[in-house]
Amino acid sequence: xxxxxxxxxFDITREVAALTSGRTDIxxxxxxxxxxxxxxxxxxxxxxxxxxxxxMTEAELARVEAExxxxxxxxxxxxxxxxxxxxxxxxxxxxxTASAHRHAAFEAAAYLMDYLKSRAxxxxxxxxxxxxxxxxxxxxxxDAALERWKAR
Amino acid sequence: MTVTLxxxxxxxxxxxxxxxxxxxxxxxxxxxxxxxxxQTRGPEYASAFERAEVIRAAIDHAHVRQEAPIAGAREIGxxxxxxxx
Numbered sequence: 001x002x003x004x005x006x007x008x009x010f011d012i013t014r015e016v017a018a019l020t021s022g023r024t025d026i027x028x029x030x031x032x033x034x035x036x037x038x039x040x041x042x043x044x045x046x047x048x049x050x051x052x053x054x055x056m057t058e059a060e061l062a063r064v065e066a067e068x069x070x071x072x073x074x075x076x077x078x079x080x081x082x083x084x085x086x087x088x089x090x091x092x093x094x095x096x097t098a099s100a101h102r103h104a105a106f107e108a109a110a111y112l113m114d115y116l117k118s119r120a121x122x123x124x125x126x127x128x129x130x131x132x133x134x135x136x137x138x139x140x141x142x143d144a145a146l147e148r149w150k151a152r
Numbered sequence: 153m154t155v156t157l158x159x160x161x162x163x164x165x166x167x168x169x170x171x172x173x174x175x176x177x178x179x180x181x182x183x184x185x186x187x188x189x190x191q192t193r194g195p196e197y198a199s200a201f202e203r204a205e206v207i208r209a210a211i212d213h214a215h216v217r218q219e220a221p222i223a224g225a226r227e228i229g230x231x232x233x234x235x236x237x
Contacts, residue, residue: 034237050236053160053229056213081236093237113237119215121229122236123161135162138233 001069001077003061005052007084010094019076019098026075028102030109032095038088040136045126049085049133050092053121057081064115068097071111072104079112081122114145153178155222157190159200160231163207166200176222183209184218186228201230208233 004010012031020026036048061079068077078096086092095112099105124136158171180189184204191201201207209216210229222228 051161051164052236053158053210053213053231056210056229059213060215117234117237119234120236121160121210121231121234123232124235125161135232136235138235 001062001065003058003065003079005054005057005061005081005083007082009082009091010080012094012096015078015080015094015096019078019096023075025100026098027100028105029096029098030102030105032093032109032113033091034093034113036086036088036090036092040126043126044129045088046129046131047085047087047127048092049125049127050081050083051123051125052081052083056121060120061116064112064119067115068108068112072099072108074099074104074108077108077112079116081116081120083122111149114142114149117142118146153223155225156227158227158229160229162232163200163230166196168196181221181223182218183211183216183220183222183228186222187218187230206232 016029016031038045065077065079068074074097076098080094082092095109097105097108125133126136127133153176154173155176156171156173159167164170180186187201187204187207190197208231209218211220211225212227
């Protein structure tokens with residue numbers, strides 16, 4: 001289990017290797033990467049800036065990660081979330097899950113992303129071509145995504 | 153009671169600072185009370201905390217509901233619904 005909040009980009013290959021190095025008990029690795037869309041609701045973005053709550057962010061991501069481990073048989077997980085100003089196309093977030101079998105890895109990756117989006121204290125501000133900034137509104141669909149995990 | 157308050161995203165912009173240490177008056181016992189008290193501290197607070205129902209809070213780095221008691225809190229964070237990922 002490990003969590004990083006960082007300005008730098010991440011290297012998926014390196015992150016997966018760090019999780020699996022020297023192990024033979026892993027049969028499935030799922031990676032999810034979130035990237036900056038160049039358009040949101042029709043408007044062109046020039047950049048996106050991510051603010052977070054230092055200290056709470058790491059604590060909340062670790063709690064979400066521990067919940068995933070309590071729920072599925074996971075051999076390892078890794079969460080990397082970037083902060084600062086990012087250009088369209090750049091990476092924002094990486095989630096890696098490793099398990100003996102694919103179902104646990106797939107489900108845990110989806111769970112981690114759903115909970116990260118609803119609980120981890122990050123806020124996105126979009127800047128358009130004119131330089132005007134706009135805070136992104138939370139989506140109700142992100143809260144709805146959590147319901148499927150509560151139902152089981 | 154003395155507590156550190158931290159503000160994020162548009163709340164931070166409206167209040168005009170990212171954190172401050174305030175002496176909270178007796179009688180302010182919950183997060184909702186604290187929001188109500190902050191609203192009276194000036195136009196910047198009134199603007200930041202205008203729509204109290206959309207504001208989220210954390211006590212000592214853990215999410216709480218607005219009815220949560222603030223006794224013993226060292227740090228209380230206020231922010232809009234999160235939009236990471």
